[in-house]
Amino acid sequence: EKHCLVILRIVCFLLEKDTRSTSIQAADSTAINGSITPTDKRIGFLGLGLMGSGVVSNLLKMGHVVTVWNRTAEKCDLFIQEGARLGRTPAEVVSMCDITFSCVSDPKAARDLVLGPSGVLQGIRPGKCYIEMSTVDPETITELAQVITSRGGRFLEAPVSGSQQLSNDGMLVIVAAGDRSVYEDCSSCFQAMGKTSFFIGEAGNAARMMLILNMVQGSFMATIAEGLTLAQATGQSQQTFLDILCHGQMASTFVDQKCQNILQGNFKPDYYLKHIQKDLRLAISMGDSVNHPTPMAAAANEVYKRAKALDQSDNDMSAVYRAYIH
Amino acid sequence: EKHCLVILRIVCFLLEKDTRSTSIQAADSTAINGSITPTDKRIGFLGLGLMGSGVVSNLLKMGHVVTVWNRTAEKCDLFIQEGARLGRTPAEVVSMCDITFSCVSDPKAARDLVLGPSGVLQGIRPGKCYIEMSTVDPETITELAQVITSRGGRFLEAPVSGSQQLSNDGMLVIVAAGDRSVYEDCSSCFQAMGKTSFFIGEAGNAARMMLILNMVQGSFMATIAEGLTLAQATGQSQQTFLDILCHGQMASTFVDQKCQNILQGNFKPDYYLKHIQKDLRLAISMGDSVNHPTPMAAAANEVYKRAKALDQSDNDMSAVYRAYIH
Amino acid sequence: EKHCLVILRIVCFLLEKDTRSTSIQAADSTAINGSITPTDKRIGFLGLGLMGSGVVSNLLKMGHVVTVWNRTAEKCDLFIQEGARLGRTPAEVVSMCDITFSCVSDPKAARDLVLGPSGVLQGIRPGKCYIEMSTVDPETITELAQVITSRGGRFLEAPVSGSQQLSNDGMLVIVAAGDRSVYEDCSSCFQAMGKTSFFIGEAGNAARMMLILNMVQGSFMATIAEGLTLAQATGQSQQTFLDILCHGQMASTFVDQKCQNILQGNFKPDYYLKHIQKDLRLAISMGDSVNHPTPMAAAANEVYKRAKALDQSDNDMSAVYRAYIH
Amino acid sequence: EKHCLVILRIVCFLLEKDTRSTSIQAADSTAINGSITPTDKRIGFLGLGLMGSGVVSNLLKMGHVVTVWNRTAEKCDLFIQEGARLGRTPAEVVSMCDITFSCVSDPKAARDLVLGPSGVLQGIRPGKCYIEMSTVDPETITELAQVITSRGGRFLEAPVSGSQQLSNDGMLVIVAAGDRSVYEDCSSCFQAMGKTSFFIGEAGNAARMMLILNMVQGSFMATIAEGLTLAQATGQSQQTFLDILCHGQMASTFVDQKCQNILQGNFKPDYYLKHIQKDLRLAISMGDSVNHPTPMAAAANEVYKRAKALDQSDNDMSAVYRAYIH
Structure with missing residues (x-):
C-alpha cells in the first residue's frame, strides 16, 4: 500500500504540473527529491502552536537557521534541541533575524504580538521582513502592513491552509500576498513547509x-x-x-x-x-x-x-x- | 496525461481492494479488463432521463437484452438503434422481462409508474424482479416493496450516487437494499453501470x-x-x-x-x-x-x-x- | 384591573368595528352581551383535544345541541355531563347530525377520520355539512373537500388561530373557506367559539x-x-x-x-x-x-x-x- | 376613533401602574398631564438623526436649555429656530453644558465622536455628565465609560427602543445603565423624550x-x-x-x-x-x-x-x- 501511495503522489504531481498556471510555485519539490537549498537569511519564528511547531521543524530539517519565541517558553525546548536558538521577546527575535514569521491564534493575538510591549515593532528596522502566517481578518493585515512598512520593514502575509498533520509533513498550502520580494526571499522556507504556494497580490488578499x-x-x-x-x-x-x-x-x-x-x-x-x-x-x-x-x-x-x-x-x-x- | 489517469485508476483500485470490507462488490472490473459476462435474464428499463440513458447504454454495451420504455417515446429510438426492444407500457415491459429497473424523477413519478394505469403492478407475476433506482423517500420504497411482494414479485431498491457523466462512463456508485437474491441476479447489470455497489439490508435503507x-x-x-x-x-x-x-x-x-x-x-x-x-x-x-x-x-x-x-x-x-x- | 380589562375589550371592539372590512363577521358579540341565538341544526363534534374541548364547552353553553366523539372515549364524559350526546363512531356522529366539526392533530389524523373504517365518509349523505377545523396542509383540504362533496356533502374548512385558553374563553379567531352557505349556517357556532371569523374563498385558502x-x-x-x-x-x-x-x-x-x-x-x-x-x-x-x-x-x-x-x-x-x- | 385612543392610552397606563415593579420610572406622565418640570442643568445634544431630532424637539418643548451639534450643520437650523443654541464642535458642546447626550449611528461613529479631534473627551472636566444613547456593543460602552470617567466625567448609557415616530411623540422606551446619579439628574429629560425608563445597573448592561x-x-x-x-x-x-x-x-x-x-x-x-x-x-x-x-x-x-x-x-x-x- 505504501508503494501505491508513492505512485499516487507522483501521478498527482505530474497531473498538477500539467494543469496549473505559472503563478504557482511548485513548492513541493521536497516531496519528490527530499532536498532544497536553504536561504542563508536568519529566520525568526513567533508562535509554536499546532501549525507553527510543524513549520519550524521542517525549516530546521531543511537546514535553516531559526530563532524561536513562544508565549509559554517551555515549548521552545524541543526546538532548541533540534538546533533552534531562543529569542527572549518578539522584539529580540526580529532584531536578531532578517525574516521573522509569526503564527498565532487570532487577530487580537496577532496585533498584540506586533504592537505590545517588547513587540515585533520594537525590533523592526529598514529592510527587516515580517511574515504574518496567522489566519486573521483583512483589516488586521492592512493595519499590520501599515505599521511594519511605516518603520521601513517589508511585509508579507502568508496564511496556510492545512492542519497539524500537513504542517508536520511539510505539505501545507501557502497563500501569500503583500511584498513580492519578501515572497521570493522566503522561497526555501515555503518549500520546506509547504506543498505549494500562491502569491496573490496586495496585502489583505491572502487573508480574504x-x-x-x-x-x-x-x-x-x-x-x-x-x-x-x-x-x-x-x-x-x-x-x-x-x-x-x-x-x-x-x-x-x-x-x-x-x-x-x-x-x-x-x-x-x-x-x-x-x-x-x-x-x-x-x-x-x-x-x-x-x-x-x-x-x-x-x-x-x-x-x-x-x-x-x-x-x-x-x-x-x-x-x-x-x-x-x- | 491520459496515461497518468490509467495509472491513477489502477492505483485507486488497488488501494480500495486493500481497505474496503467484503460487503462491497467490486463492480468496476469493467474498468480494468473491459468485459463482463452478461446475465441471460431479460432486462426491462423504465425511464430514460439523465441517469437512465447512460445506464441502458452500458447495459446494452455489455451484451444485455434490454426492453425500454419512456414517458416520451422518442427517447427510446436511440436505444432501439443500439439493439434495445420497445415496450409500449410499463406493464408490458414487466410482462416481457425477468428483471425490470425504473429510474424516474421523484416519489410521485415512481409511485405512478407502479400503481397507475398500465403500470408495473399490472405486469408483476410471482418471481418477477422489480428494481427501483430512483432516489425517493423510504416511505415510498416501503410502500412499493409491499405492493410488489404482495403480488409475488421480488423487490430491490438500488438508487445511485453520481451524475449523467458517471452514468455514461459506467462509474456510478450503487447502493442496494431489499431482496438479496435480486441483488445477486443483477450482478452483471450493476457491473455494467457502476464502479462499485453496496448491499445494505432491508428495503428503505438504500433510500435513507x-x-x-x-x-x-x-x-x-x-x-x-x-x-x-x-x-x-x-x-x-x-x-x-x-x-x-x-x-x-x-x-x-x-x-x-x-x-x-x-x-x-x-x-x-x-x-x-x-x-x-x-x-x-x-x-x-x-x-x-x-x-x-x-x-x-x-x-x-x-x-x-x-x-x-x-x-x-x-x-x-x-x-x-x-x-x-x- | 378587571374593570380596566372590560373597558379595554370595549375599546378594542369599537376600534375594530370602525376599521375592519365587511367580510369579517363580528363573532364576538358574546363578549359584549353574553348571548347569541343558537342554530337549531344538530351539531356533531369529533376530537376533544386542547382546542376541541373549549369549543364544545362554548357550543353547549350557548345552547347548541351537540353530539361528541373522541378517539379515547373517556374524554367525552365531562361533556355528556354538560348535556352533550355520545356518538360511537365518526360515521354515527355524521349520521345523527346536520353539521359535523372535526378538530384533530395533523393531516394523517384528519384523513383517517374521514376515510378510515366507520369514518366520516360512511355517514355523509346529500346536504350533510362537514367542517374541518384542524390545521392541515391545503392538499389534504382539497382531497377532503373532494371526497365529501362527491357524496353530496357540503364542505367548509375552518381552522382557528389561538390556544387552549382562547378556546375556553370563546375568543378564537376563525378562518373559514369553502362552501359559503355552510359558513352562514354555522354562524351561531362560530359566535360561540370565536372572537371573530373570516371567510376567504375556496377550500384550501384557510389552510394556507x-x-x-x-x-x-x-x-x-x-x-x-x-x-x-x-x-x-x-x-x-x-x-x-x-x-x-x-x-x-x-x-x-x-x-x-x-x-x-x-x-x-x-x-x-x-x-x-x-x-x-x-x-x-x-x-x-x-x-x-x-x-x-x-x-x-x-x-x-x-x-x-x-x-x-x-x-x-x-x-x-x-x-x-x-x-x-x- | 381618536377618543378611543385616549381611553386606550389611559387604560394602558393604569394597567401598567398596577403591574410594573418600582425600578421603572413612569416617565410618561407627560402623556397624561402634558407637563414636567425641566432640569435647570444645561443640556448638550450631539447627533440629529432620525432619533435625535425627535428627542431634541421634545427636550425643547418641555423647557430645557439645549445646545446642539450635528456632523452636517444644516440640520441644526431647525432646532435653533425652536430655541436651541449651536455648538461648533462636540468638545465645545461638552464644555458649554452640564449634561451631554449623543445619539449616532454605530460603534465607530460613537467612538470617533468621543475620541476624535475636537471630540467629547476634549471637553470633559470633573463632574461633566456624558450620556451615550446610541445602540452600540457593550465593549464600546465599556471603553467609553472608562475614558470619560478617567477624566473625572460621569457616564451613563441610555439607548432607546423605538422609532422616529415614537421619538417625535416622546414615547420612547429608555434603558439606562452606568452612573445612577446621572440617571437621576436627567429625570426630566427622560420624561420629555420617553414613555418609560429603566435603570439596570452597570455600564454595558443597557447596550446588552x-x-x-x-x-x-x-x-x-x-x-x-x-x-x-x-x-x-x-x-x-x-x-x-x-x-x-x-x-x-x-x-x-x-x-x-x-x-x-x-x-x-x-x-x-x-x-x-x-x-x-x-x-x-x-x-x-x-x-x-x-x-x-x-x-x-x-x-x-x-x-x-x-x-x-x-x-x-x-x-x-x-x-x-x-x-x-x-
Whole structure:
C-alpha cells in the first residue's frame, strides 16, 4: 500500500504540473527529491502552536537557521534541541533575524504580538521582513502592513491552509500576498513547509482568500457531521455511509480523515474547533462588509457555537459532530 | 496525461481492494479488463432521463437484452438503434422481462409508474424482479416493496450516487437494499453501470442512505457556490480560489468539475438542480421524522429554492451559484 | 384591573368595528352581551383535544345541541355531563347530525377520520355539512373537500388561530373557506367559539392562511426564546427584558403570556410544541411548492426539532426555550 | 376613533401602574398631564438623526436649555429656530453644558465622536455628565465609560427602543445603565423624550439589553415579511393576512404599523434597515462571545444582508420585505 501511495503522489504531481498556471510555485519539490537549498537569511519564528511547531521543524530539517519565541517558553525546548536558538521577546527575535514569521491564534493575538510591549515593532528596522502566517481578518493585515512598512520593514502575509498533520509533513498550502520580494526571499522556507504556494497580490488578499477557504471547510465539516449523525439517527451504519461517500465524487483526504477520526472518537486537535469558528465568524463579517449573504456559513457558525458551549473549543473541528448528538 | 489517469485508476483500485470490507462488490472490473459476462435474464428499463440513458447504454454495451420504455417515446429510438426492444407500457415491459429497473424523477413519478394505469403492478407475476433506482423517500420504497411482494414479485431498491457523466462512463456508485437474491441476479447489470455497489439490508435503507449522501452533496455544492461568490464579492480571483481549493485536503472530482463548470458558465444538467432540492427536502423531512436537526441542509434548501425561483430548476445543481449573484 | 380589562375589550371592539372590512363577521358579540341565538341544526363534534374541548364547552353553553366523539372515549364524559350526546363512531356522529366539526392533530389524523373504517365518509349523505377545523396542509383540504362533496356533502374548512385558553374563553379567531352557505349556517357556532371569523374563498385558502399565521407565530416564539436565553447568557435579568419588551411597540398578549409562562417554568400545553413544529414543516413545504424561500421558518423548524429531541413535544410551544438552554 | 385612543392610552397606563415593579420610572406622565418640570442643568445634544431630532424637539418643548451639534450643520437650523443654541464642535458642546447626550449611528461613529479631534473627551472636566444613547456593543460602552470617567466625567448609557415616530411623540422606551446619579439628574429629560425608563445597573448592561431587544425586533420583522410574501406567493390576500394577524394574540403596534406601511409600499425610514442589520450583527457577535447560539438572528441577518445588497440600507427596516420578492 505504501508503494501505491508513492505512485499516487507522483501521478498527482505530474497531473498538477500539467494543469496549473505559472503563478504557482511548485513548492513541493521536497516531496519528490527530499532536498532544497536553504536561504542563508536568519529566520525568526513567533508562535509554536499546532501549525507553527510543524513549520519550524521542517525549516530546521531543511537546514535553516531559526530563532524561536513562544508565549509559554517551555515549548521552545524541543526546538532548541533540534538546533533552534531562543529569542527572549518578539522584539529580540526580529532584531536578531532578517525574516521573522509569526503564527498565532487570532487577530487580537496577532496585533498584540506586533504592537505590545517588547513587540515585533520594537525590533523592526529598514529592510527587516515580517511574515504574518496567522489566519486573521483583512483589516488586521492592512493595519499590520501599515505599521511594519511605516518603520521601513517589508511585509508579507502568508496564511496556510492545512492542519497539524500537513504542517508536520511539510505539505501545507501557502497563500501569500503583500511584498513580492519578501515572497521570493522566503522561497526555501515555503518549500520546506509547504506543498505549494500562491502569491496573490496586495496585502489583505491572502487573508480574504484564506477566510473563504476556511469558511468552505468549516461549513463542509458541519455538513459531514450532519450526514453522519443523520445516518445513525435513521438506523444506518456510519461506516457504510463513509465507505459510500469515499467511493463517490466527493471523496477527498479531508472527508476520509475527518470521518475516520469521528468514527474512532478521536477528536485530538488537528485544527482547533475554536479557530474554525473564529474563521467562520470573520468570513461572515467580511461578507457583511460587502453585503454578501452567507447563509451556509451562518448556519455552520451556529452549530460550532453550540459545540463550543459543549466544551469542544480545544478539540479538533470535527468535534462539531458532538453538537449534533447532544 | 491520459496515461497518468490509467495509472491513477489502477492505483485507486488497488488501494480500495486493500481497505474496503467484503460487503462491497467490486463492480468496476469493467474498468480494468473491459468485459463482463452478461446475465441471460431479460432486462426491462423504465425511464430514460439523465441517469437512465447512460445506464441502458452500458447495459446494452455489455451484451444485455434490454426492453425500454419512456414517458416520451422518442427517447427510446436511440436505444432501439443500439439493439434495445420497445415496450409500449410499463406493464408490458414487466410482462416481457425477468428483471425490470425504473429510474424516474421523484416519489410521485415512481409511485405512478407502479400503481397507475398500465403500470408495473399490472405486469408483476410471482418471481418477477422489480428494481427501483430512483432516489425517493423510504416511505415510498416501503410502500412499493409491499405492493410488489404482495403480488409475488421480488423487490430491490438500488438508487445511485453520481451524475449523467458517471452514468455514461459506467462509474456510478450503487447502493442496494431489499431482496438479496435480486441483488445477486443483477450482478452483471450493476457491473455494467457502476464502479462499485453496496448491499445494505432491508428495503428503505438504500433510500435513507442515498438521501443523506445527496443531502451532504447538495449542502456542499451550496457552500462551494457561497465561497466562489464571496471570493468575487471581495475582489479575489475565482480561478485562484479554485486552484487553491484543489491543492488542499478538500480536493475532489466533485469540487473540481463543479467549479470548472461554474467558471465556464456551463450549467448543462449533470444532476438537475430541482432533483437535488427534492433530495434535500426529503432528507430534511426524514430528519424531522426522527427529531434530528439538520440546520445545514435547511439553509441549503432555502438557497436552492431561491435558485428555483430564478428559473434554474432544469439546470445543473451547480446553478445554485446563481442564487448568490442575483 | 378587571374593570380596566372590560373597558379595554370595549375599546378594542369599537376600534375594530370602525376599521375592519365587511367580510369579517363580528363573532364576538358574546363578549359584549353574553348571548347569541343558537342554530337549531344538530351539531356533531369529533376530537376533544386542547382546542376541541373549549369549543364544545362554548357550543353547549350557548345552547347548541351537540353530539361528541373522541378517539379515547373517556374524554367525552365531562361533556355528556354538560348535556352533550355520545356518538360511537365518526360515521354515527355524521349520521345523527346536520353539521359535523372535526378538530384533530395533523393531516394523517384528519384523513383517517374521514376515510378510515366507520369514518366520516360512511355517514355523509346529500346536504350533510362537514367542517374541518384542524390545521392541515391545503392538499389534504382539497382531497377532503373532494371526497365529501362527491357524496353530496357540503364542505367548509375552518381552522382557528389561538390556544387552549382562547378556546375556553370563546375568543378564537376563525378562518373559514369553502362552501359559503355552510359558513352562514354555522354562524351561531362560530359566535360561540370565536372572537371573530373570516371567510376567504375556496377550500384550501384557510389552510394556507393558517399555516402562514402559525409559521409566523412559531418563528416569533423561537425568536423570543432566543432573546430570553441570550439575556440570561449575558448576565441580564430576564424579567427586566420582558418588562422592557412589554413596554415597547412589540407588546402583545402573546409575548406577555409566553414569557410569563417561561419565567415561571410553566410549559403546560396551550398549543403543543409538536403541533407548531408540524405547522412550520407544512408551511415550509408549501413555500417549497411555490419556490418561495422561508429561511426564518427553516431556522425555527430546526430549533423546534431540537426541542422535540429533548422530549418537549407534548409541552407548550414555549418549551422551545429549552432547546436554547440544553 | 381618536377618543378611543385616549381611553386606550389611559387604560394602558393604569394597567401598567398596577403591574410594573418600582425600578421603572413612569416617565410618561407627560402623556397624561402634558407637563414636567425641566432640569435647570444645561443640556448638550450631539447627533440629529432620525432619533435625535425627535428627542431634541421634545427636550425643547418641555423647557430645557439645549445646545446642539450635528456632523452636517444644516440640520441644526431647525432646532435653533425652536430655541436651541449651536455648538461648533462636540468638545465645545461638552464644555458649554452640564449634561451631554449623543445619539449616532454605530460603534465607530460613537467612538470617533468621543475620541476624535475636537471630540467629547476634549471637553470633559470633573463632574461633566456624558450620556451615550446610541445602540452600540457593550465593549464600546465599556471603553467609553472608562475614558470619560478617567477624566473625572460621569457616564451613563441610555439607548432607546423605538422609532422616529415614537421619538417625535416622546414615547420612547429608555434603558439606562452606568452612573445612577446621572440617571437621576436627567429625570426630566427622560420624561420629555420617553414613555418609560429603566435603570439596570452597570455600564454595558443597557447596550446588552438593547441589542437583544433589537435582535428580537429584527428577527420578528423578517418573519413578518416572510409571512406576507408567502401569503402572496400562495395566492392569499395580504390585507386579509394582516387583518387576521391583528385580531389574534400577536397583535401589536409594531405588527400593525409595519404591515400597513409594507402594504402601502411606504418604506420611509422610521428605523434604518442598515441599523437593525448592524444591531443583529452585534447581537450575534455578543452571543458568540458567550457561546450562545442564535440561529434565528443568524438567519435574519442574512435576509437583511440581501436587502442591503438590493439597496435598501437607507429605507425602513420593513424594506426587508423586498429581500423576499426579488
